[in-house]
Amino acid sequence: MVLASDIQVAQNVGFGIIALMMVLAGVGVIASRNVVHAALSLVIVMAGAAAQYVLLAAEFVAVTQVLVYIGAVMVLFLFGVMLTRAKIGKDADLNNGNAAVAAPVALLLFGVMVYVLGKGFTDQELPTSDVRPQYTATISDLIFKPYLLPFWALSFVLLAAVIGAIVLARKD
Amino acid sequence: MILAVDLPYWAQSLLRVLGGTVAVLLPAGTIVYLFLFKMMSFMQSRLGPMEAGPYGSLQLFAEVGKWLQKEDISPEHADKRIFRAAPLVVLVSTFLLVAVVPFGPDAYFTDFDAGVFYMLAVSSISTLGILMAGWSSANKYSLLGGLRAAGQLIAYELPMVLAVLGVVIQAGTMNLQTIVVKQNSDAIFGFDGLGNPYILTQFVGFMIFMIAVQAELTQTPFDMPIAESELVSGYMTEYSGFRFLIFFIAEFATAGVFALIASVLFLGGWGVPFSWFGWDAADTGSIDNWMNIVGPLIMITKMVVLAGIIMWVRFSYPRFREDQLQRFAWKVLIPVSLVNIMLTAILKVAF
Numbered sequence: 001m002v003l004a005s006d007i008q009v010a011q012n013v014g015f016g017i018i019a020l021m022m023v024l025a026g027v028g029v030i031a032s033r034n035v036v037h038a039a040l041s042l043v044i045v046m047a048g049a050a051a052q053y054v055l056l057a058a059e060f061v062a063v064t065q066v067l068v069y070i071g072a073v074m075v076l077f078l079f080g081v082m083l084t085r086a087k088i089g090k091d092a093d094l095n096n097g098n099a100a101v102a103a104p105v106a107l108l109l110f111g112v113m114v115y116v117l118g119k120g121f122t123d124q125e126l127p128t129s130d131v132r133p134q135y136t137a138t139i140s141d142l143i144f145k146p147y148l149l150p151f152w153a154l155s156f157v158l159l160a161a162v163i164g165a166i167v168l169a170r171k172d
Numbered sequence: 173m174i175l176a177v178d179l180p181y182w183a184q185s186l187l188r189v190l191g192g193t194v195a196v197l198l199p200a201g202t203i204v205y206l207f208l209f210k211m212m213s214f215m216q217s218r219l220g221p222m223e224a225g226p227y228g229s230l231q232l233f234a235e236v237g238k239w240l241q242k243e244d245i246s247p248e249h250a251d252k253r254i255f256r257a258a259p260l261v262v263l264v265s266t267f268l269l270v271a272v273v274p275f276g277p278d279a280y281f282t283d284f285d286a287g288v289f290y291m292l293a294v295s296s297i298s299t300l301g302i303l304m305a306g307w308s309s310a311n312k313y314s315l316l317g318g319l320r321a322a323g324q325l326i327a328y329e330l331p332m333v334l335a336v337l338g339v340v341i342q343a344g345t346m347n348l349q350t351i352v353v354k355q356n357s358d359a360i361f362g363f364d365g366l367g368n369p370y371i372l373t374q375f376v377g378f379m380i381f382m383i384a385v386q387a388e389l390t391q392t393p394f395d396m397p398i399a400e401s402e403l404v405s406g407y408m409t410e411y412s413g414f415r416f417l418i419f420f421i422a423e424f425a426t427a428g429v430f431a432l433i434a435s436v437l438f439l440g441g442w443g444v445p446f447s448w449f450g451w452d453a454a455d456t457g458s459i460d461n462w463m464n465i466v467g468p469l470i471m472i473t474k475m476v477v478l479a480g481i482i483m484w485v486r487f488s489y490p491r492f493r494e495d496q497l498q499r500f501a502w503k504v505l506i507p508v509s510l511v512n513i514m515l516t517a518i519l520k521v522a523f
Binding site: 060067079083088 | 250289290292296303304310315318322323325345
C-alpha cells in the first residue's frame, strides 16, 4: 500500500515539469520547420533526460548523458548542419514522404518499450527513503569485473564504426 | 553549516545561489581589473584607466553602467529567439561549473561524487551557446567564428580530459573535495610537511591542462574564433549592450573558474598540509572550523596566480593559424597526455 508519507512530492513535481518540457521539446523536434531549431529542441530533450537521471540518483549516468550527447553528439550535429544547410527562417522541404512508414515503426517501438519495462519491473517500487547516489567506483567495479567481456565487445563495435567512418570519409 | 548554525533548506539554497553569484562575479571582476586593465597596460607601457576612482579601480562599475544603458540591438534577419538565448547558455555553463568547486571543508556548493567528470561535461555546454550565437546572427563572420570556436573546443576538450585523468588515477577518486584532502594529507617519500600537491607528480598533466584551458577560453594564442583582424569579432560581432556584457563576463568568469579548478586539481585547493595542525585525513570533521574562512582566501590567491599566468600568455604571444592549432592538439597534446596516463597508471600500480 502506498502511504502519503511515502510519496516524495518535490521529486514528483520535478519529474512532471521536466517530463512536460521533454514532451514539448520532442514535438518541437519533428514539428519545427527549421533544422537548427529541431536540433536545439533535441538538446532540450537530452538535457531533460539527464535531469531525470539526477532525480533517479544516477549521477554518473546523468553526467555521461551531458558529456556525450549534449557536449559531443549535438555539437558535432549542429556543426555539420551549420556547415552545410543552415538557412535562417522556415524551410519548406524538411519533411520527406516517409511519414506513413515511420509512424507505425514509432508506435511499434513505443509498444515494445512499454511491454519490456512493464514486464521487467512489474509492480516493483523504488526505495523512497534514503536513496543514496550510486558511487562512480561501484559502477566501474561492475564494468571492469563481471561485465568486462560485454564491455570489450562494445568497444570493438565502436572501434569498427570509427574505422568505417574514416574509410567512408576518405576519398583518395 | 559553515557558521555552526542550522539553517532551513530554503535559506541554505538562497545562500548557495548568493555564494555562486559571488564566486562567478568576483573572479571575473578581479581578472578584468587586475590583468586586463592594469597588467596589460603595464606590459604595453601605458597606465590604463586612471580616472574612475583611485588608480581607476571603479572603472569596472563605469563600464558595466555604460553597457547596461546601451540599446539592445539584434540584426533584422537574425533568428531573434536563439540570438537572445545564446549569451545566457554560455553564462549558465559558467554557473554550472562553479557548483562543484570546493572552497573549504564545509564551504562547498555540492559534494558531487563524479565532480571531475561533471566539470568536464558542463564546460562543453558553452560550445553550444557559441554555435547558437554564431549561427543566429545571420552574418558570415559570425558563422565562421562560431564554427571555428566549435572545432577548437572539441579538439581541446580531449587533451583536457586526458590530462585530468592522470590526477584521477593518482587520487583514486573523481570527487574534487577528496582530491583536495588527498593532496594535503599525502606525503612525499615519507615527508609530510608539504602534503603532496599533484603539480609535482603530474607536471606534464598540469601543463597540458593549462594549454587546453587557454584554448577552451579562446584566449590569445588560441583566439581564432574572435580574431579581430579576420572575422571582425567572430560570434560576438552582432552583440551589443548587456548581451555583449554577458559574453564578456562569461569569458572572464570562466577563466576564473578554470583557474579555481586547476588549483583544486594540481595545487592542493583550499587546504594547508594537514600535518601542520594534526588534522585527520579520514575525518573531515577534525579540520578546524576557521578553514572555512581561510580556505576561500587561499583559493582566491591561487586563482589570481593561475589566472595571471593565463592572461600573461594571452598578452605575450601572437595568434596560431587554424591548421597549426588543430595539428598541435591532435599530434602533440593528445599523444603526450596518453603517455602521461600510461606512466601514471604503471607507477600507481608499482608503488
